Amino acid sequence: MITSSNPTDISNQSDDSPPQKGKLTDHLLASNAFDICARAAGGHNAGHSINFHLLPSGLINPKTDNLIGSSVVFNAEAFFKELADLDAKGVADVHSRIHVSSRCHLNFQLHAAVDGLSEVKLGKESIGTTKRGIGPSYANKASRDGLRVIDIYSDSFERKLRQLADSYRERYGDLLQYDVEQELRNYEGYKEKLRPYIVDAVAYMQDAQTAKKSILVEGSQALMLDIDYGTYPYVTSSNTSLGGCIQGLALSPFHLKNVIAVVKAYTTRVGGGPFPTEQLNDVxxxxxxxxxxxxxxxxxxxxxxxLDxxxxxxxxxxxxxTTINLTKLDVLDTFPxxxxxxxxxxxxxxxxxTFPADLGELETYEVEYTDFEGWQTSTSGVRDWDKLPVQAQKYIAFIEEFIGAKVAYIGTGQDREDMIIRA
Known part of the structure; x- marks a missing residue:
């Protein structure tokens, strides 16, 4: 999370994008009543316990406007499905509170079909993607043959999508199970349906920041999956760092003052890639x-x-x-x-x-650990720092000293209110 003088908050996690930032997001939305919640990057592969993967989580709050930013790869089918799910749950005014940047690149069914084939081709060296076509969408964006939301309304849309499909057909042949005619029919249906949601996101964000509106910015995945700084090639295809949030939404870096890391009390990872502290055992x-x-x-x-x-x-x-949100402390309750x-x-x-760039080099390293006495008593539901066991307090204090930032938020259970907040 990054908090600005406006304030602007940007959600970021240090491992693989589980829904743990949701609890902190709830707290920030409730305590600060953010005017806007914006997705900065990624696609419909973000993991949320509120059961949607593309839409910003601020839609849950009826007072918050929402934006899917320019660096997001946009899947129209997922967009309308998730909106329908929120409608069915009775969430207020969802259609008037969601906007889509005209500059978003489109994530097609074609990309999902290609993603699966790419993973099969890699075999044992597969990345472990969600197979939702996020990587191929960003690849087309980088190679300058992708299509953006605004292109849906261009006379060249059909021709360019057919060309894109043909280029993949040349590569994969009959292995590519994809119907371009169906995709074109789908987008003909989306064309007018989508129009009311589209905005010029640069102007939208400029107006919001000029008016000093409070903005909660939601990232996707986290630093170790960043395309530049993560465990490449076992990464996602976008910048999941603070820099990616600024770029994806045209944020002014001069307004940022607080940066909150969301990290578990232990380490997890989904998919392939190096994991020095992984425990392939009972632990x-x-x-x-x-x-x-x-x-x-x-x-x-x-x-x-x-925890690494x-x-x-x-x-x-x-x-x-500047601060840390340590989640799932209670999971460690029974470890001696x-x-x-x-x-x-x-x-x-x-x-x-320091963390090396060469993953082959990393595989040759051993891990040096510092051991702590477990507290072996329940911390589930604890909401007061003074009620934590002394051993848990020592564990947290060590993390603070090592990293050089205060653990200001501590998750202690599954309930959305199970959090210790330290001033």
Whole structure:
């Protein structure tokens, strides 16, 4: 989260995008009554316990306007389905409170079909994507042959979509199970239906910031899945960092004053890629089971391990956090010993406190841990710092000292109100 003098808040997480930021989002929306909630990047692969993946979570608050920003890849089918779900739940004024940037690139059924084939082709080296076509959408954007929301209304839309489909057909042949005629019919139906939601997002955000409106900015995934700074190639296809939020929404960096990291009390990851503190044993299974570690978007069990402070400090160097939201502390309640990674050890015995760019090099490292006595009593539902066990307080204090930022929010249970807030 980044809080500005307006204030502007930007949601960011340090691992794989589970729905844990929802609790903090609820608190911020309730306590600050944000005027706007905006999605900065990603696609319909964000994981939320409120059961939508593209729409900004601010739609739940009837007083908050919402924007899908220019760096988001937009899936029209998901957009209308999620709006219909909110309508069915009786959420007020959803259609008048959601806007879509005309500059968003389109995420087609074509992209989802290609995404699945790409993963099959990679075999054991597959990235572990959600297979929703996010990567291929961004690839077309970067190669300058993608289509944007505004292009739906161009006479060249049909020709360009056919050309895009033909180029993928040349690559994958009969393996590509995709019907371009059906896609074109779908978009003919979306054309007028979508028009009322489309805005010039640059003007929208400029007006909002000039008027000093409060803005909650929602990212997608987190730093270790960032296309530039994450565990490449096991990453998503957008910038999930603070910089990506600024770019995706044309935010003024001069208004930002607080940056809140959302991080679990242990570490998780969905899909492939390196995971130095992963526990392929009873500890990992216990964390999965107690933590309910199932990916919201994918249904896959998350890989679990001890908290990696090397990774968190690396994330700190890029996102410049001022405070930390530590979630799921209660998941550690029954562990007699709790470990945190504080350094990596190279094969020649050298200690390394930074995260390497070379994943092959990372695989040769051992992990140096600091061990803590577990508190072995329930913290579930605790909402007062003084009521936490001393051992839990020591664990949190160590994280604060190591990272150099205060743990201002502590999640202690599944209820949306189960949070300790420290001034």
């Amino acid at each position: 990992g299974t216990k964390l999965q089971d107690i933590g309910g570690e199932i990916g919201v978007s994918t249904g896959r069990r998350r890989r679990c391990g001890w 402070l090397v990774v968190l400090k690396y994330s700190m160097a890029i996102n410049h956090y 010993t709790i470990r945190v990674a504080t350094a990596y050890i190279t094969p020649d015995g050298q200690k390394r406190s």
